[in-house]
Amino acid sequence: MLKDSKKQNFQWRLRGLKVHIRGKGPLTESLKKELIGTVWELTDSILQAELVVSEDLLDVDLSGKAVVDLYPFKDKSVAFYRERSVPFVSIFPVFYKEFAFSEFYVLEKSEDERITTFLDFLKNLGIILKDVSWGEYKEILEKYSVLLFLARALKDSFLMGYASHLLNWREETGNFLALAEKVIPRLKDNDFPVEHSELIGEFSKLFRPPVSLNEMRHKIRLIDFVTLGLIDERMKVAKRIAEEKKKTDSPVDLREVEEQKVKEILDRTSLNPVRVRRVFEEIMKLAKEEEYRLLGISKTVAVLGPMGSFSDEMALKLIGSRIPIKYCASTDEIIRMVEKGEADYGIVPIENSTHGTVIPVLDALLNHEVEVFGEAKLEVHHCLVAKRRLDLKEIKRIYSHPQAISQSLGFINAYLPHAEIRYTTSTSDAVNLLDDESAAIMSENAARMYGLFILRKSIQDLKEKNITRFYIIRRKTGKMEGKYTSLFFGVQDKPGALKAVLDVFANKGMNLRKLESRPARTFLGDYVFFVEVEAPLGKEDLKDLEKVTAFYKIIGVFDEIEELDVFE
């Protein structure tokens, strides 16, 4: 127990062992530095062990003395004692005030009577001594860092600093002074409540196999506590990352980073990979929620990724920031995410002035429960890009999204007839496939973002009016506000059935902007129709539609929008 922490010479008693710290004058900054000690010098009487500490081992006169080495980075300290032929025992953990520990690991020891007496003394205190190899020691050090993080959860500021240090121990090895600088401010009050030591002592049991059911339950409780402390710590780091993201306007949600992380984790476990994945995905979800909250973002927007796709460009135009964007691998995934509530909004291309309707989007809108509540247009210019400067005739393959390929067919047929066309899930995704003999078609922005070489600009067939129209979707609300209505319908297989539906619109003076037919996927020749009507359909209109259709499904009533509010 620490008796007097304010005076220069202070001592405490732990399980009968009196520890005395030597020092002159008041507790100065330099003495505080010394408190980060590493060696205990064993005097004649073991009960008067004296702590002689220094941040620099070389300062200590060790002649004729035996030493208890407490320095955590033992490859340094053990070599030091060996070189000087000082009898020593190298133990872990640092039994500073945490003398409550019930286990000590002994890494190396000299044959010396004082050392033997000292170790016997520890044993008599009920402490278990375990000999460990260097490999085991490294593992223990890492586990110990987890333990110390618990101390952090307990708001013990000294151990808090030390714990964070230990987690970075590889980087910090050899930089003891820097460590001291970090930890010393935390020693300011010099107040180490002993309860913490005891609790930490409890936690040391984490490393001992539990025997009774009670012990096992206790151990699980402790592990949960430590896990929570670590998750909390993780959240703090994520929030700091969020601040960085704000500076660079980078998205919070980074699927590729997450996927890579999960892969590394799964490589290290033999547990059920599906469940382990779920655990970590949930933790990352928590981190993302915290990041969004911190950044004042309450809504997220799913678009086709990776960054640099035309959908990304559209989103940036509508939102003004990439922070709320979630990048998806396909338009189908976007629609599913919105349907499930995993993203508040989705931005999907519905048609292009050169290539026409984006069929996969149309089909997905029929099969999922989402609602279009806005539309927006983007002028699209394509560039031919490559990893290096290439002559067009050297290009063996061209990678891009089917829409971009189709919009640039004139150029491809004229200048790249020899090249093989390979489709990608988005224009920007082509960057992941490029090699030295291939080119991609993507936006100028994407090419710059990925540091690609622009071989030709504006290669799309329609030079001025290559425009893509996007639908902005959300989960179904049933609201019917806006100038336009999108709907699917089916009719009976009889003459004039389609005309009867079109007449409903014609008789009401409603112009049609778009008409498509899609296979109903029942029998050959069965179709579902899609129309965009230049009017908001009301209850009466729907009643009239019901009379002439086999079914209908409203996809949305909407207006053209210029911005999308994610701060609501």
Ligand SMILES: O=C(O)C(=O)C[C@]1(C(=O)O)C=C[C@@H](O)C=C1
């Ligand atoms: O690495 C980041 O950018 C983070 O914000 C951290 C984190 C995570 O929790 O692991 C969170 C969100 C990103 O989707 C990826 C990873």
